[in-house]
Amino acid sequence: MDDSKQPFATEAATFEAQLPNLLGQHGGKFALVRGTELVGVFDTEGNALAAGYQKFGPVPLYIRQILPEEQKGSAPALVLGILTAA
Amino acid sequence: MITVRFGDAEAVTGDGQKVKLPAKVALIQRGPVIPVVIAPDQAFAAALQSAGKPIPQPVTGLALVDTGATTTCVDDTIAQKMGLAPSGTAKLSSASHHATQCLTYPVQLHFPAWNVSLQAPRAMGVTIASQGIIALVGRDLLQNCVLVYNGADGSFTLAL
Numbered sequence: 001m002d003d004s005k006q007p008f009a010t011e012a013a014t015f016e017a018q019l020p021n022l023l024g025q026h027g028g029k030f031a032l033v034r035g036t037e038l039v040g041v042f043d044t045e046g047n048a049l050a051a052g053y054q055k056f057g058p059v060p061l062y063i064r065q066i067l068p069e070e071q072k073g074s075a076p077a078l079v080l081g082i083l084t085a086a
Numbered sequence: 087m088i089t090v091r092f093g094d095a096e097a098v099t100g101d102g103q104k105v106k107l108p109a110k111v112a113l114i115q116r117g118p119v120i121p122v123v124i125a126p127d128q129a130f131a132a133a134l135q136s137a138g139k140p141i142p143q144p145v146t147g148l149a150l151v152d153t154g155a156t157t158t159c160v161d162d163t164i165a166q167k168m169g170l171a172p173s174g175t176a177k178l179s180s181a182s183h184h185a186t187q188c189l190t191y192p193v194q195l196h197f198p199a200w201n202v203s204l205q206a207p208r209a210m211g212v213t214i215a216s217q218g219i220i221a222l223v224g225r226d227l228l229q230n231c232v233l234v235y236n237g238a239d240g241s242f243t244l245a246l
Contacts, residue, residue, distance in 0.1 A: 007189060008175055045207035046129065049173060049192055053133035060171040063208065072179040073210055075155035075222060079178065083150060083217045
């Protein structure tokens with residue numbers, strides 16, 4: 001994991017650099033990146049995690065789905081601060 | 087399948103009196119919440135065990151079933167206190183806010199009412215505990231469920 005303020009900055013840059021090549025053969029799958037190394041491509045996030053832990057132990061891992069653009073999550077009630085269970 | 091109905095909900099009035107809330111009002115106020123236990127993802131727990139490290143204690147609280155959330159979320163502070171190792175980052179956006187980046191965590195959500203556990207390899211770490219919730223069950227998990235929201239009865243039913 002990168003030590004700079006932006007978590008996984010090195011891994012994200014590594015992924016972005018490899019993305020054009022990855023899209024051709026592995027679109028929709030999940031890439032596991034550690035530092036500047038593309039460790040592998042997996043069918044599921046769970047498989048990527050398992051492989052990462054087997055190789056590196058219980059450490060932070062960077063997993064990203066191979067898509068032309070990063071998918072953005074949305075949770076409007078959370079973002080607007082209108083959740084409540086009180 | 088579980089059905090939750092807030093028939094026994096109470097509220098405290100301004101002068102300290104407890105009053106019973108109609109179920110439908112309680113469901114509006116609380117939303118569809120269910121007890122949940124956040125635990126480390128099974129693969130992460132196994133890796134910790136292999137490394138001779140302690141496995142974090144699970145954390146119990148309430149999860150809100152949020153059909154507006156694309157992805158399941160857990161409270162970031164809880165994830166950090168549990169010592170969970172992030173599994174990447176994700177961008178969280180809304181129509182009215184810029185996207186913010188958050189860490190993702192590999193967690194297992196256990197639902198005692200069903201005695202069922204679901205793996206969420208990339209649950210987003212967000213700040214929600216202050217709102218009485220420790221997790222949001224998003225559409226990534228709900229894709230495996232049937233949810234019936236019966237507002238007129240003040241109940242909801244969730245089936246796996």
